[in-house]
Amino acid sequence: MKRILFFCMMVLLAAQTDAAGQKVVHRNIGLDSLMKVMQGFCQGQVYYVPGANAASLNYTVDVSSPGVIDRIVGLLGKSGYTVSHYEGDVYVLQGIGLKEGLPAEYFKFPVQQEKDQLLLGTLKGTVNEASGGDKVYQIGDKDNVKRGERVYLSGYVRNYRTGEPVVGVTLYDNASKAIAESDQHGFYRIMLPVGDVELNVAGFSLEETILKLNVYNDDLLDVIVKEKVFALNEVVVTSEDYNKVKSVSMGVENLRISAIRKVPVVLGEADVVKVLLTLPGVKSVGEASNGFNVRGGAVDQNLVLFNGGTVYNPSHMFGLFSGFNPDVISDVELYKSSIPVNYGGRISSVLDVNTRQGNNKKVIASLSAGALTTKGHIEGPIGKKTTFIAGGRTTYSDWLLNLLPKDSEYKMGTASFYDITAGLTHNFNDKHSIHFNGYYSSDQFKFRVNTKYAYENMNGSVKWRSNFNTKHSMELVAGYDSYNYLTSDWTNEVKAYEMAFDISQVYGRLKMKYMPVSGHSITYGADFVSYGLMPGSYLPVGEGSLVIPEIMADETAKEGAVYVGDNWAVNDRLSVDYGVRYSMFKSNKFYSAPEIRLSGRYFINERLSVKAGFNSMRQYIHMLSNTVAVSPTDTWKLSDKDIAPQKGWQMAAGAYTNVLDDKVELSVEAYYKRMDNYLDFKSGSTLVMNSNVAEDVVGVKGKAYGLELMASKPLGKLNGWASYTWSRTRLKEVGDRGTSAINRGEWYNAAYDKPHELKIVANYKFTHRVILSVNLDYATGRPATVPVARYDYNDAVRLYYTLRNSHRIPDYFRTDIALNLEPTHRLKAFTHFSFTVGVYNATGRKNAYSIYYEGSATDVHGYKLSVFAAPIPYMNFNFRF
Amino acid sequence: MVFAAALAAGCVYDYGVGKDFPHLEKSLIVIEGDIIAGGISEVRVSATSKMETTRSASTKAEDYVLHEPLCQVWVESAEGEVWPGKDTTYVWGFENYFDRRLLRISYTVDTRDLPVDGEYRLCVSYPDRGEYRSKFKKVLKAPQVESFDFVFAPDTSYINVMLTSRGDNDGARFCRIEYEEWWENRPPLMPNVILYPYDYELYILSQPYKDSLYKCFDKFASQKILLEDTRNMSENVVKDKIVTTLYKQQRRVNRLYSITLFQTPLDKEGYDYYKALKSNSEEMGGLYSPYPSEMVGNVFSETFPDEVVIGYVNVCTRGEKRIFLDGGKLGLFNWRKCLEMETVEKKYWRTTYDDRGMRPYDYLRKLEGEDYVIDFDRAYWGSKDCFDVSRCYEKPDFWPR
Incomplete structure (x- = not known):
């Protein structure tokens, strides 16, 4: 109490009189008024949290005689409030006030201590935890010092508030140049010199922390990180920016879901893939298209992983939405260039999407509604060692189709989808944990009443993680992935049919990490995939159908790979990542080949580094598609004796620097890529229910090259990034088909070849809850195949095409604007409400998706198809509770 | 796609034919026609033209005339027997008053006596370009038409013209369907005066009226490619195939209407050709449209x-x-509902009734039915097409009345 009085002014001897010298008594005042009175007597700020009974309280206090504070404290005490002080401020809290120290007898209660320790263990998963401050942490046994050597420090980076692992946090020691990044489980391992170390911990929207360490020997240490109170979490490029200069890898984009939510996209649905398209080197053939193209690669050359499982069709509703529910996603990593040695099977890129493990402190849930979809999720702890997370999403889009004109042939159409994601994590102890993940998505749509199109993705996996010791860790995954689609048409009774396609795979992956000596971090392991592919079945529907049932022979194959790679810190300036992956594939023919991964980084100075890399990749599975945009009913084909694996290699180089006090990051990357055995198709070929599809495909080789410039400002009131990409992607049929060859056998532009692209994402934070986001997107028009001549045939003008993609549709430009109202930062609020209002294509520009031509009886008419030819306003509501 | 199509429903805009389009250095020869065993084979020989070529924009009559050279056309059997062709010319076009004549040359070959067990090819000799020949092919037997009829919708708002045909199970499993429509235009008001389309003068007609001036005929040949594939069916049957749909208040059903079906069998090669032609012509521009494909036919130089x-x-x-x-x-x-839209506004006339000292109703004779509302300032007689002599075809031989 003395302390409290000390901090409250008593210069007036706690006496207040009016001008006439009369006694001043505040009668029947409420808690709020009493606090104002109290504030008048205190130098520091008075903070208080009204209790549930606050409205019913009333006080009478005489402020004209000494001892005012004592009287107020006494009054508050009678109504259940305690007055405490902390760092010059006064806190009025219900019940027990602020504790200034542990009770003297605290350590005399071992049972309680053990319980607390257990709780802490659940949170931390390791023995020690560090959260910065002035405290010096002892690493290893002081009596067993590894003098002259380096020691291993490992552990988990966890969120202070939720206890969840935090991905992509960079830990680095400037003195020794040691650097590490937390993986998808929040796990990190770093090699530090013995002695005093200042370990910097940095990550997107996290409070920057410096851990003071006395390093003696190998040890475990969990790092607890806090989000910034007023988190500037509208930045998409995350901790990648912190280590773009420092890390060896290049061409890696790391997205955090909190950032993805801020980028305006069509209909306001936070979308992983659509945000990827705002990054340099990532394109699509057009709006509302399935899939994406990375550095000149085809859509099927991207490996899309969701919690380690392969998702063959990661889109909903014809590409309007990606298949991932943003409510449960933790992070997204896109490898465009330096593809780690543990990934393989596609020649262009790897998109690795991971869900969160769930809050391990309390159960929370969310519910949101947009124009077309509604989604929700729930997460929380089960006991002390287990957490869960589950989310679902569905659509109610039919109302949109009902708006179509009465005579539209699609008026009777329907479109719907839903997806479910679930995960369960159990930590046995600080070394071993198990993770279960499941995903299911379903899409259905009808063109007309008597037709149906549907497709499903299904993934399930179990992962075992073990940290054997400070040097060695293991990740063992087994899973099952499946994708299938079905189309049926019963418009005509005798031709009524149902056609189906299915692909499934069972896989196992073993990934080991080992840090044997200073400067080396070795990754090694093995992958195995067993494919089962049902290329197609064509079955009658209804008794009147005359369709002959046909089921194509199943395709099976085994794919395996062993790999080893090393991250070698040669010296303070030079680091090299090198490795080899040996992949093998067996269908009715055996293929195998080594794949090389090599990249290096050289520090020119603290803020400037240059990097270069080379990758070679193999792909044993191919998408069969002869449409410009990937269709939901495209099928896949395994390599066999007639269809060779796709091969690709890429070399890239870049420079990275931070300027303006590290507030702005600049990078430039150039690449050159080659692709072989990419499949294209002969004119008029049939790709479904074709048992001799090899006769209809032609081999194509490709080359892609480009330059990507990027400037990003991750923090500040105004933040965001801008990128410019110049790139080309050209293809050429291989073989000798003479004039029948695609484009007469000459090089032609890929459908997604857009030489110039400028992308800007900017966020401006008016207050800590109100953020304006703007997204600008300019690109050269994509190539289009236009007719080169006209002729009369069958009483109509027909068009003659011969040169593939020789022309271009008009340039593309789009502006999106969104205003985000963030949830309240009051931690005790029961519900957190957020709201987004925005406009997609705010200028209403009628961007061309395609141009096409039709002949009439006498003339040719050209048309431009715009998918979103007007401003598309949207609103989204989100409740978290 | 349905959603995208939904969004796209109001989002298709005109887009010009670019002058910067690539073009062929030399036009390609186009040969169209089938060898019809037991019938008359009609053949067209033409050439491709540049994309920007247009017929309606030019005001010069010569631009509307295709200067097609006269070719030699004949059918040849594998044994060397020849069926010579002959050329015919006819007028084509005339969508409206402003169109000009377009001269086309077609060729016919009398193949009525072609033995069905032989192999045949079409030969064309084209001046300055040399000779072209199709591949020898065996005669494919057409499926039997079991029914071809009008099927009314329950609410009679539309009429489907439906086909059921059956072929040999070991016969051709693909077919192409074409049709030709003829209809009679006969407004209930008989004109005494016509507006002649080439000088926009009023012409007084003498009695009796020429039949074709108030009772004229129009026709339309199918332009869409209709294909059927019965490969995957236990019977070689096309059942309840909707060939076309007629709607109430469609001009072609104002009086007597006829539709003639032509069903030709195809082998896989022919089917693929027409499928590509259909795709290139009718299925472009969608979100999931295939790439346009180069046509690979069976005619070679x-x-x-x-x-x-x-x-x-x-x-x-x-x-x-x-x-x-x-x-x-x-x-x-x-x-009564279409009088206005079928007439020509007064402002386009070069002369009026008054100029000729006439009262409008003197020149109008009600032929049948009830009274009809006529706006003499705006409406001019009955069917516009009935005055458009160029559009008005002569009564076909098969017309029953």
Whole structure:
């Protein structure tokens, strides 16, 4: 109490009189008024949290005689409030006030201590935890010092508030140049010199922390990180920016879901893939298209992983939405260039999407509604060692189709989808944990009443993680992935049919990490995939159908790979990542080949580094598609004796620097890529229910090259990034088909070849809850195949095409604007409400998706198809509770 | 796609034919026609033209005339027997008053006596370009037309013209369906005066009226490619195939209407050709449209073997069936509702009634039915097309009345 009085002014001897010298008594005042009175007597700020009974309280206090504070404290005490002080401020809290120290007898209660320790263990998963401050942490046994050597420090980076692992946090020691990044489980391992170390911990929207360490020997240490109170979490490029200069890898984009939510996209649905398209080197053939193209690669050359499982069709509703529910996603990593040695099977890129493990402190849930979809999720702890997370999403889009004109042939159409994601994590102890993940998505749509199109993705996996010791860790995954689609048409009774396609795979992956000596971090392991592919079945529907049932022979194959790679810190300036992956594939023919991964980084100075890399990749599975945009009913084909694996290699180089006090990051990357055995198709070929599809495909080789410039400002009131990409992607049929060859056998532009692209994402934070986001997107028009001549045939003008993609549709430009109202930062609020209002294509520009031509009886008419030819306003509501 | 199509429903805009489009250095020869065993084979020989070529924009009459050279056309059997062709010319076009004549040359070959067990090819000799020949092909037998009829919707708002045909199970499993429509235009008001389309002068007609001035005929040949594939069916049957759909108040059902079906069998090669032609012509521009494909036909240049020739010549018998529908009796068309849209506004006339000292109603004779509302300032007689003599075809031979 003395302390409290000390901090409250008593210069007036706690006496207040009016001008006439009369006694001043505040009668029947409420808690709020009493606090104002109290504030008048205190130098520091008075903070208080009204209790549930606050409205019913009333006080009478005489402020004209000494001892005012004592009287107020006494009054508050009678109504259940305690007055405490902390760092010059006064806190009025219900019940027990602020504790200034542990009770003297605290350590005399071992049972309680053990319980607390257990709780802490659940949170931390390791023995020690560090959260910065002035405290010096002892690493290893002081009596067993590894003098002259380096020691291993490992552990988990966890969120202070939720206890969840935090991905992509960079830990680095400037003195020794040691650097590490937390993986998808929040796990990190770093090699530090013995002695005093200042370990910097940095990550997107996290409070920057410096851990003071006395390093003696190998040890475990969990790092607890806090989000910034007023988190500037509208930045998409995350901790990648912190280590773009420092890390060896290049061409890696790391997205955090909190950032993805801020980028305006069509209909306001936070979308992983659509945000990827705002990054340099990532394109699509057009709006509302399935899939994406990375550095000149085809859509099927991207490996899309969701919690380690392969998702063959990661889109909903014809590409309007990606298949991932943003409510449960933790992070997204896109490898465009330096593809780690543990990934393989596609020649262009790897998109690795991971869900969160769930809050391990309390159960929370969310519910949101947009124009077309509604989604929700729930997460929380089960006991002390287990957490869960589950989310679902569905659509109610039919109302949109009902708006179509009465005579539209699609008026009777329907479109719907839903997806479910679930995960369960159990930590046995600080070394071993198990993770279960499941995903299911379903899409259905009808063109007309008597037709149906549907497709499903299904993934399930179990992962075992073990940290054997400070040097060695293991990740063992087994899973099952499946994708299938079905189309049926019963418009005509005798031709009524149902056609189906299915692909499934069972896989196992073993990934080991080992840090044997200073400067080396070795990754090694093995992958195995067993494919089962049902290329197609064509079955009658209804008794009147005359369709002959046909089921194509199943395709099976085994794919395996062993790999080893090393991250070698040669010296303070030079680091090299090198490795080899040996992949093998067996269908009715055996293929195998080594794949090389090599990249290096050289520090020119603290803020400037240059990097270069080379990758070679193999792909044993191919998408069969002869449409410009990937269709939901495209099928896949395994390599066999007639269809060779796709091969690709890429070399890239870049420079990275931070300027303006590290507030702005600049990078430039150039690449050159080659692709072989990419499949294209002969004119008029049939790709479904074709048992001799090899006769209809032609081999194509490709080359892609480009330059990507990027400037990003991750923090500040105004933040965001801008990128410019110049790139080309050209293809050429291989073989000798003479004039029948695609484009007469000459090089032609890929459908997604857009030489110039400028992308800007900017966020401006008016207050800590109100953020304006703007997204600008300019690109050269994509190539289009236009007719080169006209002729009369069958009483109509027909068009003659011969040169593939020789022309271009008009340039593309789009502006999106969104205003985000963030949830309240009051931690005790029961519900957190957020709201987004925005406009997609705010200028209403009628961007061309395609141009096409039709002949009439006498003339040719050209048309431009715009998918979103007007401003598309949207609103989204989100409740978290 | 349906959603995208939904969004796209109001989002298709005109887009010009770019002058910067690539173009062929040399036009390609286009040969169209089938060898019809047991019938008359019609053949067209033409050439491709540049994309920006247009017929309606020019005001010069010569631009509307295709200067097609006269070719030699004949059918040849594998044994060397020849069926010579002959050229015919006819007028084509005339969508409106402003169109000019377009001269086309077509060729006919009398193949009525073609033995169905032989192999045949089409040969064309084209001045300055050499000789072109199709591949020898066996005669494909057309499926039997089991029914070809009008099927009314329950609410009679539309009429489907439906086909059921059956072929041999081991016969051709693909077919192409074409049709030709003829209909009679006969407004209930008989004109005494016509507006002549080439000088916009009023002309007084003398009695009796020429039949074709108030009762004229129009026709339309199918332009869409209709294909059927029965490969995957236990029977070689096309059942309840909707060939076309007629709607109430469609001009063609104002009086007597006829539709003639032509069903030709195809082999896989022919089917693929027409499928590509259909795709290139009718299925472009969608979100999931295939790439346009280069047409690979079965006609080749004898003189320049590498020359690309457009065309596929099929050898077959042809199934035919004609049916009639009396739209007038069925009340499918109400003339009173279309008077205005079928007439020419007064402002376009070069002379008026007054100029000729006439009263409008003197020159109008009600032929049948009730009273009709006529706006003499705006409406001019009955059917516009009935005055458009160029559009008005002569009564076909098969017309029953």
